[in-house]
Amino acid sequence: MLPTSEQQALIEHPISSKVFLQGLAGTGKTTAGALWLQKLILSGIPPHQILVWTPQRALAQPYLDALRQMDQPVFSLLNTITLGGLARRMVDLFWPAVSRVVGVANPDLPPHFLTLETAQYYMAHVVHPLIVHEGLFSSLTINRNRIYSQILDNLNKAAIVGFPHHEIGDRLKSAWIGDVEQIHIYDDVQVCVNHFRSFCLAHNLLDFSLQVEIFLQHLWPSALCQGYLTRTYRHLIIDNIEEDPPVAHDILRTWLPEFDSALIIFDENAGYRYFLGADVESAYTLHRSCSEMVHFSDNQVQSLPITHIQSGISRAIASLNRKPEPSADLMPEDIRAGLETPGEKIKYFPAMVDWVADRIRTLIDAGVPPGEIVVLAPFMPDVLHFSLANQLDALGIPHRAHRPSRSLREEPATQTLLTLAAVTHPDWNLLPKRINLAFALMQAVNGLDLVRSQLLTAYTYKEFAKENAFPLQPFEVVPPATRDRITYRVGERYDRLVSWLHSASQEDPQTLDFFLNRLFGEVLSQPGFGFHNNLESGNTIATLIESIQKFRWAVGAQIGPEPFTIGKEYLQMVQDGVIAASYMHSWEQPDEDAVFLSPAYTFLISNRPVDYQFWLDIGSPSWYQRLDQPLTQPYVLSRNWQEGDLWDAEDELSAAFDSLHRLSLGLLNRCRKKVFLGMSELDVRGYENRGLLIRIFQQVFQQAQKGAA
Amino acid sequence: MILPDDFVFTQSNLQDYLDCPYRFYLRHIRHTRWPALVVDDAVAFEERGQIGARFHRLLQQYLLEVPETRLTDLAAADPSPDVLNWWQDFLINVPPWLSGIRWVEATLHAQLAGFHLAAKYDLVLAQPPDGLVIFDWKTSKKRPRKEWLLNRVQTRIYRFILCKSGSALLKNATVEPEQITMQYWYAAFPTAPISLPYDARAHEKDQAFFTRLVNEIGSRKADSFFRTEETRHCRFCVYRSHCDRGTQAGDLAAFEDEELENETDLQDLDFEAIEEIEF
Numbered sequence: 001m002l003p004t005s006e007q008q009a010l011i012e013h014p015i016s017s018k019v020f021l022q023g024l025a026g027t028g029k030t031t032a033g034a035l036w037l038q039k040l041i042l043s044g045i046p047p048h049q050i051l052v053w054t055p056q057r058a059l060a061q062p063y064l065d066a067l068r069q070m071d072q073p074v075f076s077l078l079n080t081i082t083l084g085g086l087a088r089r090m091v092d093l094f095w096p097a098v099s100r101v102v103g104v105a106n107p108d109l110p111p112h113f114l115t116l117e118t119a120q121y122y123m124a125h126v127v128h129p130l131i132v133h134e135g136l137f138s139s140l141t142i143n144r145n146r147i148y149s150q151i152l153d154n155l156n157k158a159a160i161v162g163f164p165h166h167e168i169g170d171r172l173k174s175a176w177i178g179d180v181e182q183i184h185i186y187d188d189v190q191v192c193v194n195h196f197r198s199f200c201l202a203h204n205l206l207d208f209s210l211q212v213e214i215f216l217q218h219l220w221p222s223a224l225c226q227g228y229l230t231r232t233y234r235h236l237i238i239d240n241i242e243e244d245p246p247v248a249h250d251i252l253r254t255w256l257p258e259f260d261s262a263l264i265i266f267d268e269n270a271g272y273r274y275f276l277g278a279d280v281e282s283a284y285t286l287h288r289s290c291s292e293m294v295h296f297s298d299n300q301v302q303s304l305p306i307t308h309i310q311s312g313i314s315r316a317i318a319s320l321n322r323k324p325e326p327s328a329d330l331m332p333e334d335i336r337a338g339l340e341t342p343g344e345k346i347k348y349f350p351a352m353v354d355w356v357a358d359r360i361r362t363l364i365d366a367g368v369p370p371g372e373i374v375v376l377a378p379f380m381p382d383v384l385h386f387s388l389a390n391q392l393d394a395l396g397i398p399h400r401a402h403r404p405s406r407s408l409r410e411e412p413a414t415q416t417l418l419t420l421a422a423v424t425h426p427d428w429n430l431l432p433k434r435i436n437l438a439f440a441l442m443q444a445v446n447g448l449d450l451v452r453s454q455l456l457t458a459y460t461y462k463e464f465a466k467e468n469a470f471p472l473q474p475f476e477v478v479p480p481a482t483r484d485r486i487t488y489r490v491g492e493r494y495d496r497l498v499s500w501l502h503s504a505s506q507e508d509p510q511t512l513d514f515f516l517n518r519l520f521g522e523v524l525s526q527p528g529f530g531f532h533n534n535l536e537s538g539n540t541i542a543t544l545i546e547s548i549q550k551f552r553w554a555v556g557a558q559i560g561p562e563p564f565t566i567g568k569e570y571l572q573m574v575q576d577g578v579i580a581a582s583y584m585h586s587w588e589q590p591d592e593d594a595v596f597l598s599p600a601y602t603f604l605i606s607n608r609p610v611d612y613q614f615w616l617d618i619g620s621p622s623w624y625q626r627l628d629q630p631l632t633q634p635y636v637l638s639r640n641w642q643e644g645d646l647w648d649a650e651d652e653l654s655a656a657f658d659s660l661h662r663l664s665l666g667l668l669n670r671c672r673k674k675v676f677l678g679m680s681e682l683d684v685r686g687y688e689n690r691g692l693l694i695r696i697f698q699q700v701f702q703q704a705q706k707g708a709a
Numbered sequence: 710m711i712l713p714d715d716f717v718f719t720q721s722n723l724q725d726y727l728d729c730p731y732r733f734y735l736r737h738i739r740h741t742r743w744p745a746l747v748v749d750d751a752v753a754f755e756e757r758g759q760i761g762a763r764f765h766r767l768l769q770q771y772l773l774e775v776p777e778t779r780l781t782d783l784a785a786a787d788p789s790p791d792v793l794n795w796w797q798d799f800l801i802n803v804p805p806w807l808s809g810i811r812w813v814e815a816t817l818h819a820q821l822a823g824f825h826l827a828a829k830y831d832l833v834l835a836q837p838p839d840g841l842v843i844f845d846w847k848t849s850k851k852r853p854r855k856e857w858l859l860n861r862v863q864t865r866i867y868r869f870i871l872c873k874s875g876s877a878l879l880k881n882a883t884v885e886p887e888q889i890t891m892q893y894w895y896a897a898f899p900t901a902p903i904s905l906p907y908d909a910r911a912h913e914k915d916q917a918f919f920t921r922l923v924n925e926i927g928s929r930k931a932d933s934f935f936r937t938e939e940t941r942h943c944r945f946c947v948y949r950s951h952c953d954r955g956t957q958a959g960d961l962a963a964f965e966d967e968e969l970e971n972e973t974d975l976q977d978l979d980f981e982a983i984e985e986i987e988f
Binding site: 046047048064065068073074075076077092093094095096097099100106108109110224228510511514516517518520521522525526527532533535538539541542543545 | 714715735740741742744745746751763769773774775780782783785786815816817818819820873874875877878947950951957958
């Protein structure tokens with residue numbers, strides 16, 4: 001595709017330029033960035049000297065694609081980076097140079113980099129005793145895992161916003177205007193933060209916040225690290241700078257003068273990751289470090305009706321927020337072309353899902369590629385995903401989902417492995433319930449259905465075995481009539497498995513990950529067992545084992561002094577829901593031509609326009625309300641928060657309008673043709689919701705009627 | 710062709726193909742992970758890999774001018790005595806060879822017959838007047854024969870890609886094969902590096918070899934990546950149960966006798982693939 005005139009004008013700038021490029025989503029900025037990259041390389045700059053910086057790694061993909069699509073040979077590879085990646089890399093590389101000044105107890109030993117899982121684990125380890133023995137958070141009735149994750153969230157915010165972690169509690173308290181109990185909660189947060197940080201320093205554990213702090217405070221200012229970075233990278237391309245936190249902007253502000261060229265791309269009306277510290281105002285100040293400012297205004301995505309609907313939504317939000325705007329050019333034909341709602345009122349949620357599936361089928365029958373359709377909701381809970389997936393499966397429509405926090409422990413394959421591990425280690429006192437074992441055996445042994453598996457375990461499983469006795473009996477203990485029913489062939493497989501497990505239980509203790517490697521390789525993936533030739537399950541189990549392995553590496557001997565079994569600890573944490581929320585590898589989610597089912601924000605961040613969008617559950621306040629997070633507050637912990645200000649109901653409402661404005665306009669900037677509004681009177685939980693988004697669309701319809709009049 | 714457009718051939722995936730086309734298919738095209746053990750003594754195997762990785766990191770830090778005294782502190786505190794011994798041997802023997810311009814952990818890329826090839830180097834050194842030395846650090850306990858190393862995919866592809874794409878490092882000056890030497894340094898044999906100079910004849914042979922190889926792989930259909938007939942490879946292959954080629958992993962000593970190396974992680978091309986938390 002030929003460049004637009006705006007893109008052409010950009011790439012005609014000299015390669016020594018430092019350009020700040022801004023514009024709305026859909027105006028072709030990233031494409032221009034990719035063209036800029038190609039221009040740099042065509043001018044003889046080796047790719048390894050070019051740094052592409054994005055808030056998430058996936059957003060660098062267009063640049064990697066652009067490099068591959070070049071006709072001329074490319075002699076090296078492009079470097080793509082995020083703030084987190086840069087901090088992690090530099091701390092790893094230059095650790096010995098700073099380890100004596102960062103406060104760790106063992107500066108001559110390498111650091112242990114914590115993952116999300118292991119950080120959550122250690123947080124639980126540190127905070128749980130404080131809750132149980134010292135009564136912290138006694139007035140809170142939320143799941144403990146949410147307590148741990150919100151404390152981590154606070155630490156991370158302090159690091160990426162750039163204030164000391166010991167000020168978290170005071171900042172939160174200073175903005176609070178409610179009952180005193182909440183003040184105690186914020187005090188408790190600070191106690192936990194302090195304990196966790198001390199624990200990490202005592203054991204060389206680096207969570208995300210500590211990695212970022214060490215990089216910012218010790219490495220970035222050092223000649224060694226900064227010299228390395230400035231020598232290595234001579235040209236910079238930043239995309240979606242508005243989604244990065246302020247400390248990223250601080251670094252870039254000081255780094256920019258060192259580059260031979262720079263292109264900074266700023267998406268107007270964005271900043272969707274504000275709850276993760278994105279700071280639009282801070283990002284925008286980087287234009288002062290550039291010699292040129294370029295603005296793109298030609299939308300390459302939207303049809304005119306979508307543009308008009310977008311104006312209508314903007315006006316409706318302004319009106320509801322008591323900041324009226326001039327009337328938009330919205331006409332009934334815009335609504336007909338760009339918006340579709342169910343013909344009749346739909347009362348129940350399943351009927352709405354039926355309607356969505358039916359409309360998707362109609363689109364695909366008309367020749368729309370499935371990849372040009374997204375189905376969006378504020379969240380994508382299992383029940384919604386399951387209902388949609390079932391409907392689309394029934395219609396033979398390919399679909400894919402992106403649910404970032406998919407939990408491994410929900411996968412049958414991982415449940416099977418962990419259940420068999422628990423059975424093999426009765427001394428852990430984590431023996432599974434009979435039904436769970438029956439389910440695991442059904443997965444593990446070919447030819448065993450749930451009914452026969454339950455029959456089998458009724459005779460062979462001693463759920464309450466004494467004195468750490470191995471709890472599984474051989475097939476021969478099953479009465480003959482039942483053996484006939486189960487079949488001897490299945491019984492022989494069962495015996496092979498049990499015999500292997502029994503032998504393993506007699507051996508010296510081995511690490512859980514290697515135990516599972518062996519169980520999988522020597523038994524469960526052999527002929528006659530459930531994972532033989534089951535490549536998908538292989539991938540899932542590999543992810544589980546990787547999670548355990550990282551847990552083992554990170555936990556090691558840090559936790560003491562009592563005798564401690566890492567495998568047991570892992571299993572316990574999985575059962576408690578603290579860990580095993582591992583992310584699936586990106587390559588396990590092929591980017592096929594399929595209908596995309598996604599939370600709305602995830603779709604926004606993926607930065608990919610489509611022809612058709614379905615917005616579900618639009619009555620839900622989740623489209624604009626903050627998550628209920630009693631231990632943290634993204635606005636108060638942002639750099640823009642003025643010390644001494646109070647967060648009140650008006651701020652909350654204003655934030656909701658702002659959030660809804662950004663979200664709805666951002667989605668429409670990524671929609672070429674039409675939005676389908678999935679509305680039912682009762683939502684997925686059976687509640688009647690009449691949130692702001694419904695009222696906004698009612699106003700949009702009224703505006704169109706007025707336009708016609 | 711079932712190779713994706715963005716597929717990059719490396720020494721490790723080409724070695725996989727040469728060992729077993731089906732393993733290449735499963736691992737690099739289907740991205741199937743099969744969580745069985747590579748060798749029986751998984752603990753020792755993992756430990757050796759980690760010791761090697763820590764030592765490589767020390768050398769990388771040294772080359773990036775992290776103070777030597779601090780690195781010695783870390784080597785001395787390392788739980789494995791091998792690391793300090795290797796480090797001291799490195800300091801005695803290697804620095805005199807390191808004069809010149811350094812590219813540490815450099816990755817070069819080349820195109821061949823419409824395919825992409827890449828190599829990640831521990832160190833490339835430009836030495837006057839126009840020499841280019843590829844250093845590769847090895848922590849395996851055995852020092853292989855020179856002839857074996859010469860035929861190794863790593864030696865061939867590292868020298869070949871540097872010849873084709875070294876201009877990216879040298880401000881677009883072309884690189885002749887005779888400028889290149891590959892230098893293997895075995896930490897357990899610190900005074901006896903193995904030096905493998907390159908020449909035009911070897912370059913021509915490599916060009917023909919890699920052209921044939923990538924074309925062969927690129928033209929295969931999914932069902933023609935056959936299982937190897939050399940079943941000795943299956944002992945150390947995680948897919949053995951999937952292929953019905955055995956139950957238990959081969960033993961670690963035999964793995965080392967075969968001169969195989971537990972260094973695949975270090976040769977991973979994607980420097981960014983380290984665990985990164987996207988907050």
